[in-house]
Amino acid sequence: MRKKIVAGNWKMNKSYPEAISLALDITKELSHKIVPAHFEAVLFPPFPFLRPVSEITFAAPHMQTGAQNCASERSGAYTGEVSAEMITSCGATYVIIGHSERRALYKEDCHIIRKKINEAISAGLTAIVCVGEQLEQRKNGTFRDVIDTQLHEIFEVVPSGKIAHLVIAYEPVWAIGTGETASPQQAEEVHFFIREKLIANYGQDGASVSLLYGGSCNPSNASKLFACENIDGGLIGGASLNAEQFIAIFDSLPQ
Numbered sequence: 001m002r003k004k005i006v007a008g009n010w011k012m013n014k015s016y017p018e019a020i021s022l023a024l025d026i027t028k029e030l031s032h033k034i035v036p037a038h039f040e041a042v043l044f045p046p047f048p049f050l051r052p053v054s055e056i057t058f059a060a061p062h063m064q065t066g067a068q069n070c071a072s073e074r075s076g077a078y079t080g081e082v083s084a085e086m087i088t089s090c091g092a093t094y095v096i097i098g099h100s101e102r103r104a105l106y107k108e109d110c111h112i113i114r115k116k117i118n119e120a121i122s123a124g125l126t127a128i129v130c131v132g133e134q135l136e137q138r139k140n141g142t143f144r145d146v147i148d149t150q151l152h153e154i155f156e157v158v159p160s161g162k163i164a165h166l167v168i169a170y171e172p173v174w175a176i177g178t179g180e181t182a183s184p185q186q187a188e189e190v191h192f193f194i195r196e197k198l199i200a201n202y203g204q205d206g207a208s209v210s211l212l213y214g215g216s217c218n219p220s221n222a223s224k225l226f227a228c229e230n231i232d233g234g235l236i237g238g239a240s241l242n243a244e245q246f247i248a249i250f251d252s253l254p255q
């Protein structure tokens with residue numbers, strides 16, 4: 001059975017006390033809920049808060065912690081970088097790779113993304129790899145080609161034996177932080193496309209990869225998105241900074 005995941009990407013927000021309080025609020029609430037064993041809520045705080053937030057989520061079944069990024073190298077003279085193994089050693093189990101903000105603002109190309117995926121998987125992390133088209137590519141109908149190319153970059157570095165360490169997030173760039181959400185039909189069409197490509201590449205194992213939707217997902221649109229056959233949850237930005245909203249989104253996973 002595919003994991004159903006609601007992942008909260010806090011980005012570069014919150015002070016240390018605010019981060020702890022948000023993690024505690026979410027964890028307290030979720031630890032009391034009885035949910036199916038394949039449901040998971042994952043918090044992605046900034047690096048300095050990774051260990052304390054991990055310690056908080058350890059207490060709750062169905063909760064994990066992840067990093068928003070990792071280095072493309074393993075160790076050494078890379079000032080300011082944080083390796084995948086360091087993330088694992090903090091108790092985190094996930095890492096986001098290829099977020100559109102990193103692709104656009106930090107010029108992460110397919111070469112860097114491939115190296116990061118490889119590092120993450122070698123360190124035992126589950127990589128949530130983001131794919132998605134720009135507005136222009138949605139409008140001119142080339143979005144499937146763009147996503148196909150991004151998927152091939154992933155498939156090149158994830159062998160079938162490691163597929164359990166892969167989650168793919170479809171995040172149309174025009175929907176991230178804009179308040180404009182892909183309709184459930186638009187999102188499911190792309191998720192179905194990704195599913196077909198996974199199965200073509202990995203055989204039936206491709207059917208076990210969780211696919212998340214990301215882009216202005218909130219408590220009022222989550223249920224309809226999560227009800228789609230190939231949408232296994234969401235990667236949530238803005239709405240994950242508020243405990244009530246994040247929990248409401250988690251509660252939108254169909255039981």
Ligand code: PEP
Nearest residue numbers: 176177214215216237238
């Ligand atoms: C994101 O940055 O991954 C994201 C989905 O952000 P938002 O929910 O704010 O659109």
